[in-house]
Amino acid sequence: MSNPDSNAKVAPPSGHPREGGNPEQTTFWPTSTLGEIANWGSGGTPSRSNSAFYGGNIPWIKTGDLGPKIIRESSEFITELAVAKSSAKHFPKGSVAIAMYGATIGKTSILGIDATTNQACAVGNPINGITTSLFLYYFLKNEKKAFIAKSKGGAQPNISQTLIKEHEISLPPLAEQKIIADKLDELLAQVDTLKARLDAIPATLKRFRQSVLAAAVSGKLTKEWRGAVEYKRDVATLAHFTDIDIGHAFKSKEFTETGIRLLRGQNIEPGALRWKETKFFPEEKVGAFEHLRLIAGDIILAMDRPIVAAGLKLARVKPEDLPCLLVQRVARFKNFRGLNANFLMLILEDPSFSNYLIPNQTGSDIPHISGKQILSYPVSIPNLEEQTEIVRRVEKLFTYADQLEQQVKNAQTRVNQLTQSILAKAFRGELTEQWRKDNPELISGDNSAAALLERIKAERAAATPPRKAKKTANQG
Structure with a gap:
């Protein structure tokens, strides 16, 4: 296979931001669109007035189901009749769904099952050899704010399937995509673990405060303070x-x-x-x-x-x-x-x-x-003197708990921002910088993303039937 021709849209060399892009974004990959790397579609909602459409065995995914990395079950099921009589469509396992409407815009999940969806979900089935489900999923998560910014409408803003398909992506070679996805799996799993530990601390602090109160009103908190003095209440x-x-x-x-x-x-x-x-x-x-x-x-x-x-x-x-x-x-x-x-x-x-x-x-x-x-x-x-001491000790312990709780809130804010920061680094190529230096043969020539894009263009062109020439007035 020959290298991409001079018309291929390729980013500048390492260290130079792509022209017209975010000046902070340095990328080394050719620019494509989501429509070129996946086959997109959307579903529909069978009529609620026909009971024969619901309660079947076909998973029917709605935007409210989106959010988990992989969806393995749906909240509703429809029948084959519903698919035949509506715009609901079958999408294969491994497709990536993204919400297009309202407050859920940008919520993304990989279908872990063959399923149908409603019309509020756009579904991209990655083209084999061009991208993967996991890479596409992480890219869509990274672009959530961009999609929200592009949304139109008042009380119920939305994005369209056309907008999604036209959305640009700087596409790494397939081998690098897999490295990026693996690194994101590893790093974001660590972030999730950290987040879970932080999220558990407020409940621990609540139990701490309750135990302090119980010790305060039972006399245990001032047992050492009283010493040998008889406990009177x-x-x-x-x-x-x-x-x-x-x-x-x-x-x-x-x-x-x-x-x-x-x-x-x-x-x-x-x-x-x-x-x-x-x-x-x-x-x-x-x-x-x-x-x-x-x-x-x-x-x-x-x-x-x-x-x-x-x-x-x-x-x-x-x-x-x-x-x-x-x-x-x-x-x-x-x-x-x-x-x-x-x-x-x-x-x-x-x-x-x-x-x-x-x-x-x-x-x-x-x-x-x-x-x-x-x-x-x-x-x-107890007597007023001990009451005063108990109050002093409780206030001191509660102040400590309040300070710790604030530190946890600050840490939670940083961790919540960390996910987006890691995603942004991944799609600027920063997570795989050393990998590219160590594996030049996997990102050049026929292995380059540009070569892959040229191949898919050629395949699509070959699959498109040629237009019939119009007959002129002189043609019989």
Whole structure:
């Protein structure tokens, strides 16, 4: 086979960016398009009104199924009749699917099974001898942002199959493609392992905080601090140490657009107050409700649906939350007797308190806990000096946990960026620089990507039937 002719679109030598491309992108490979290296198609959705189209044994892939590196099962199945009566098509195992519509644009997976797809998936079947499923998959992942940037439409942007087929690719020789894919497999597997370990740390920190709270309220946290001093605690219910205020049932007809904020149950989330959907009460009418005016540091507990997925709806009022008034079915703790307010927060944050509330709630639609039930919670309280020491130690340990959690978040951000960075390096040729130096015979002559592209062009030209010449007026 001869070398590519002078019309082949080949990149400049090593170290020179491709003309018209990203100035940071240095490539050594000829430029092709996705349409030249894979056979593309898209599927369709059989009519939902015909039950005979669904529940068959043909996997039907939708964009929601995309994302895993290899798809080995689908969320829905259709029948052969559905394929015959719709634009759904069969695609072979090893094809690479990419989402074209909406928020899923650019999500990519390799089909690990023979399957059909809906019309929102473009599917490329790599041309044998030109590229591989794995290389195409990684290239599409690298180009996700580029596809999103090319998308058109308002609320539901999309890319077309034509756009995908016209999308340029700097194509390495086949041998180098395999090296790139292998290196990406290895490196990204390491990234996934690191990410999994980082993702597991927040749950570990949550268990750490819970164990600290349990040690705090049981006396274990200050056992060494007490030394030989006898361990003394007052054992009683919360009612012995504190009282609670329960808010007023303000009338909705009295709500105004401005005024003093009303603290309702829906304004409380675990650890903080939030002021979405805020209701207000006229300042001039507050006089009769001054006793319900909150101050910074107040401990607040929602009595309706007090426990949600994120935890107990318990928070402390901050200066920026003020001014506000307490509303019905919201409790405020007050009048502490031999009880440090900060130590009370530890008691309430301890999972044992939430575990106590769960079986004592009433109501099925909206679980509710009464003030009497709250104050009936059994506790054992050390003297104020030990309470202060416990709070100090917990704050120190929680500060450490908070700092570690922030470090984990920062590391997660870097790891999430690492995947894209590795992909970008791969398709700039940086991962295989030494390999190219060591294997010049595998990237030149008939082994070059340019030669491969010329071969596929020739094969396609040979497979295309010649056009019939039009008859002229003088031809019989």
